[in-house]
Amino acid sequence: MSPKISVILPAYNAEQYLRTAVDSILAQSFKDFELLIINDGSIDFTKEIILGYKDERIRYIENEKNLGLIETLNKGILLAKGEYIARMDADDICHSSRFQMQIDFMEKNPEYIICSSSRKEFAHSISHFHLSVLPVDDTSIRIHSIFSTPFTHPAVMFRAGIIKENNLFFEKDYKYAEDYQLWIKILQYGKGYNFRMPLLYYRDTPNSQTNVGAGQIEQRKRTISNIQQLALQQQNIVLDQKELDFIYILSLSDKIRNISFEDFSVDFILSFFKKLSLELKSNYPNNKFNVNCVLGKRYLKILLFNLKRLPFTQLMKLGFSKLTFFGIYELINEKIGNK
Missing domain, CATH: 3.90.550.10 (Spore Coat Polysaccharide Biosynthesis Protein SpsA; Chain A)
Incomplete structure (x- = not known):
């Protein structure tokens, strides 16, 4: 048997x-x-x-x-x-x-x-x-x-x-x-x-x-990016090359800590998450809360990991997004859920 x-x-x-x-x-x-x-x-x-x-x-x-x-x-x-x-x-x-x-x-x-x-x-x-x-x-x-x-x-x-x-x-x-x-x-x-x-x-x-x-930097980037594109394709989301480069950065905490805000400005980041949010909510119209929570957790990392790197006005611009509050909600929920 x-x-x-x-x-x-x-x-x-x-x-x-x-x-x-x-x-x-x-x-x-x-x-x-x-x-x-x-x-x-x-x-x-x-x-x-x-x-x-x-x-x-x-x-x-x-x-x-x-x-x-x-x-x-x-x-x-x-x-x-x-x-x-x-x-x-x-x-x-x-x-x-x-x-x-x-x-x-x-x-x-x-x-x-x-x-x-x-x-x-x-x-x-x-x-x-x-x-x-x-x-x-x-x-x-x-x-x-x-x-x-x-x-x-x-x-x-x-x-x-x-x-x-x-x-x-x-x-x-x-x-x-x-x-x-x-x-x-x-x-x-x-x-x-x-x-x-x-x-x-x-x-x-x-x-x-x-x-x-992690030591194979270029090979790993190509591999991860290819898989991310496969996941995006399955959800009918099309991103341009700059957006694909940014989503790779968002896959790794060390990359988030070292974001080049010259290459990826705060305005770009806000626009990126707005686009992604709209696409995902179109795919999951009955799960908009889940979309906000998952994106919020990733978004909050950008804010928390770069508190000392961004000017105050730019921090405020990022911080007043609703995704910040969903990110905080997720962190609190995780703490409570695993006690």
Whole structure:
């Protein structure tokens, strides 16, 4: 009998944190799963650690050579036997109720094909973390997706049938943002959801794919911009090149902190958000509040991150937009919702 969930966990030289990650999967309150641990050519003690487990739910797979993350993930998808596929990384930690909560939601809501959650990001100790909150409802997820990835990759669960029937896989052309691109494609076939409650402790390490990708500045910009344009196209939004350059800046907090106000004046920013707001409200006429909240959160970052860089009159000009107040509302709501 096939398991309900197939968990795909790639491991490459993962000896330092692998046991913690695997233990958090095996300790799940929901027990009906297989754990595919794919050793991608490790030269440390990754193999010995995996083979040291005697849990029959573990399927050990060893690549003949290092294939890289994208090919390894796709291999895992093809080998998965479960009705659902869940992702996990070799250095993260799952909440013990993660699978139960995700399965309960997906079983009760067949129109949803993918779900994930907010996350707690940490470096050394899980007691010292940064809470990264993602949009919850499908409309907000789609709006958020034009800026950046709308899901926490290692906390994702999706319906295996949708992926395999529509030949949806991670693509090499989108290296370091291959997950972002796949989520955009998946959302063409059904709805997405994020649990506000963080179901994953996300370990921020220098060797993480996100950090490695961040070092490939030009390649990453091209990749992210291409995915953003795909998300915009799906929502019938057309932007000119300057607007596309600006939406890329809005995808990264470090870029927002260093906006060139000579290139992107306050008047341009106000015009940009007005245009985007009108387009999105036309697409989601019954969800105008969601549009204001998602845009407001991004807009508020511009204001807060540049308080010391802008003249007072320009700050006032930005600050008196209604998006400022929606952004503040979102921040307060996030604080209250995660207590």
